[in-house]
Amino acid sequence: MSGLSWESMVAALGLAIPVGAAMWEFGFAGRKRLGYRVQMDTTAKNADTHPHAGVLRQMQQNGTSLLDPSFVLLRIQNSGWTHIDANDYVVRDDDQVGIRINFPGRHVDGMVVTELSHDYLRPCFDDAAGLRMADGQIELPRVPLNRGTHYKVLAVLERDPDFPTGQDFPDPVVVAGIKGGVRGGRIKKTESHTFASRPVMVFIALLVLVAAAQSFTSFTRDDAPAQAAPVDCAAGTLTLSGSTAFRAAVADAAKRYVKKCTDARITITDDTFKGSVAGLDSLEAAGKKRAETTTEEAADTNAGAGGPGLPDRLAFTDGAKGDGRPRLLPRPVALSLFTLAVNKDTGVQDLSLKQLRQIYSGDITNWRQVNGNDVPIHLVSRHPGSGTRSTLVQQVLAGKELLEVTSGDCASMDRGRPGRCEVGDTATLLDNVASIPGALGHSEAGAALTHEGVQQVRISGYPATVEGADAGAYPYWQTEFAYTYGEPPADSVAAGFLRYLTEGAGKDSLPVHGHRPCSELEKPLLCRPAD
Known part of the structure; x- marks a missing residue:
């Protein structure tokens, strides 16, 4: 009996009660x-x-x-x-x-x-x-x-x-x-029963008590591994960086990972998540610094010379890296949907691609020109290097860059005139869109959906959905990549967390924040909408 756990006893009782009820009803009482x-x-x-x-x-x-x-x-x-x-x-x-x-x-x-x-x-x-x-x-x-x-x-x-x-x-x-x-x-x-007889009511009450006991043990038991850690658990400190649009999903998965893998530590700060390009820069700088501080003999077996990569760093980007970073290796993680968000006083919910290109080029400066309210258009954008911004330029604006910045501080923009300002992260962008009359911004779809004061804009009648992207109707999407510096050791915390996020339970955190795991798509390695 010493090896019989409380959970096993409750489970056995949960099986015994319906079996006993069946024997009573069809054996004795029957x-x-x-x-x-x-x-x-x-x-x-x-x-x-x-x-x-x-x-x-x-x-x-x-x-x-x-x-x-x-x-x-x-x-x-x-x-x-x-x-x-x-x-x-x-x-x-x-x-x-x-x-x-x-x-x-x-x-x-x-x-x-x-x-x-x-x-x-x-x-x-x-x-x-x-x-x-x-x-x-x-x-x-x-x-x-x-x-x-x-x-x-x-x-x-x-x-x-x-x-x-x-x-x-x-x-x-x-x-x-x-x-x-x-x-x-x-x-x-006998008696006339509107629900069930007394013995049946007793059996139902017992089953409710067993279910309550099972729920209690599920919520109170310690999920930490008792002896050997799972395959994807690893010890060490991992630093994550990159896309602010992907930060919430990664942070959620990281929180679950360290709870399961008690020897792991994961660092996520505002200083590390400043955008896709900034994340790649910090990852590459860390790899080069590691190579420079090792001895020449050690460097031959390090990522700097094509050997094992950094074991303690990952960077996440909206879209693939550009040229010139040969030692950064990509791994597709999820398909992300981005959206355009407006202040609720604009009076618009749908814009065509042509209208969007005219707005971002400065040809349309007031919402009344697209059948909205008589309010000047204030564009709130991300700094260069943001994945949501680069995707907007490439897939919505047909490669045409945004018009010049008119104000270095969004809060001090002239509310009576059209203009554009830039911010460093998604949360700040959405806060400004919600507070500036006539504001238009861009972010990942999940964040805009839950932010009070902003309203998502359909593009040519299509909302931000995977179905719309698969049909080729919705253009504002991007593949989220995880980058490593070289190939990290298989037993490192970087490799363990990456497996957890792409193949294990960590991928369950992605749909909650509006991202589609690559493993759920028709072509997981490409991780893009169906052709």
Whole structure:
């Protein structure tokens, strides 16, 4: 028992309960079972307020009016899972009576079978044998009952003279037995359930408790590896840099990685995430510095001489690197969707490619020129080197660069005149778009979607979706790459985190922030929309 964990015990209990319920229902409880239900037991006096109650009080027996008549409706049913035959009743072979019903404090003045679940039961009551009434007792025949069948008996009774007037009558006493039935075969009083029987409710309650216990153990257990670390875990400190548009997704995956791999540390700061080009610059500078500070012999086996790469650095970019960085090796990670975002007072939600190119070239300077509000257009852009900016230029503006900056500080832009300013990161850009009247900016789609005060702009009627990019209708997208300096050692923290992000559970962080993992695309190595 020492090796049996709490979670295993809860899981075993969760399996045992439904198995036990099935055995109960189809094994024990499913045996022959005869049941009855008292569906009505009332006196004529209880109906005094009814306009026709006098009819009930005027009922007679042998020409004499009943003094205190009462009425009982009983339902006899097969409430088990197997049929009941006439020979299954526990009586003498020569006794035609299968069920006897007594009414303490009352005697029977009349009875009738009022309902049969199936017409084939009627012949069982045509013969007088076994269907009798005597004083305070009703005798019913040995009726064969298939599973779920029933019949009803209505009895008219009179209060015994020696029973106290005004006192409630005791419940009817039903006496019957079935061979091989549940609980010795005694007939059982059943109830009408709108949801489930009491045993089923108990089983449901137990299952809820087991589910709650499993949830509690899932939330409170320590997910850290108990002994050997997973394959993608590695020890060391990893520095990440690059695209601000991809930072949130990477930071989320990094947080999950260090929680799982307790010997790893990952550094993410504003100083490292300043843009795609800045990330590549810092990665290349770190690699060269490492090569310069080693001895000549060590350098021969380092990335600087084509050997193993940096084990502790990764850079993320919106799009592929340019020429001139031969030692930086790419790995596609995700397909990112970018979007144009405007201040909500612009009055526009859709712009054509032609209109966008005219806006960024300065030919259109007021939103009323594109059927928007009478507000000057203020362009808020990223600094050169930003992946979202370079993708905007290449894939939306057909390679034409943005017009000149008119203000070095977005907050101090002349609100009455059109102009353009630049910022260093996505969050700052969206904050400025939300606060500057008539502002238009660009960012990754996930960030714009959740930022209050800005509104995404469709391009030629198409929103930022993977489906639109796949169809070739939406142009503003880019492949996110992870870059290493040389090939990092397989057991390094850089290689471990990269595997985690592209092949392991880390890729689950990407869709949350609006990115599509390359592994989900038709051509993962190219990581681009379908042709």
